[in-house]
Amino acid sequence: MLFEPNAPCPCGSGKKYKKCHRVVDEAPSHAKYGLAQGVYADNWKTTSQLQYARGDYAWMADQLKPYAFERVFDIGTGSGHGLLALWECYGPRLRIVGIDENPACLRVASKTLEDRGLPAPVIIRLDITETPFGFVQEGGPLPLPLPEPVALIEADPLTDPYLEDALTDGGLFDVVTIWLTGGHFWRRHNAYSVHRGAKSEHDLRIILQNEAYELADRILRPGGILHVVDRAEAPTSEALRIEYFKAHSEQAEPTSLKVRHIDYRLWEPPEGAPIKLVTTDPENRPDSFPEPQLGLVSIISEKV
DSSP, X not given: OOOOTTSBOTTSOSSBGGGTTHHHHTSOGGGHHHHHHHHHHHHHHHHHHHHHHTTHHHHHHHXXXXXXXXXXXXXXXXXXXXXXXXXXXXXXXXXXXXXXXXXXXXXXXXXXXXXXXXXXXXXXXXXXXEETXXXXXXXXXXXXXXXXXXXXXXXXXXXXXXXXXXXXXXXXXXXXXXXXXXXXXXXXXXXXXXXXXXXXXXXXHHHHHHHHHHHHHHHEEEEEEEEEEEEEEOOOSHHHHHXXXXXXXXXXXXXXXXXXXXXXXXXXXXXXXXXXXXXXXXXXXXXXXXXXXXXXXXXXXXXX
């Protein structure tokens, strides 16, 4: 069903439909996935700029100050504002590899960093194919060695058979980050997402976080850190902190990672942000919990 061109886009961006998802809806089916990536990248750029300006990404980067690290692997690089905050906080000692399945986001991220004087070449390598089972993104081996100090790679951590070998070519990582995971509407039509039964952005986020725990277990050095930051109900009580600790300990259960620290920052969606942000909240929330408040929730786990 198509919408009136001047009506608000049903994605919640606040833009007119003709300036947002109409191009996706009117495209032939084989082109929808790539076009949806482009629309998402444009909308997320504005949203993340607003979050960066008010210090959200600086707060996330600051959570890692107790730890010594140089090699960082970032899952879901988006607009690059998270990597920019890391660089501003920790300086030129860092070596960063960022991945995103969305090449349009990576191009935005590269410009975000290069505008601040940090070269960030992008490796575009996936072809999108429509199949009866959903869209498939496939690419060959990555060129090695990866660029330094920053490499941005088009890759899907859920399905890329070449990614892990390329990542560890330069050694194990000190930190893996997965901050504010999101995705375009058509990512749920990815064949792997369909296979896993993902019906919503929330489902995809949990699948990606689960994969992040398992991948981090394989590519982190002993004592290395996995840092998850999520939009969720702020753990303002000990009962809520316990629920988050239990939930992420369950996600880490197949691995040698142990949840060490949970923190939060009270948060509201930025005014004027074109991405409608979905939260990840505790399951089976008891009525006895305090009135919910939105937060950025930081979960740090250590490889033991």
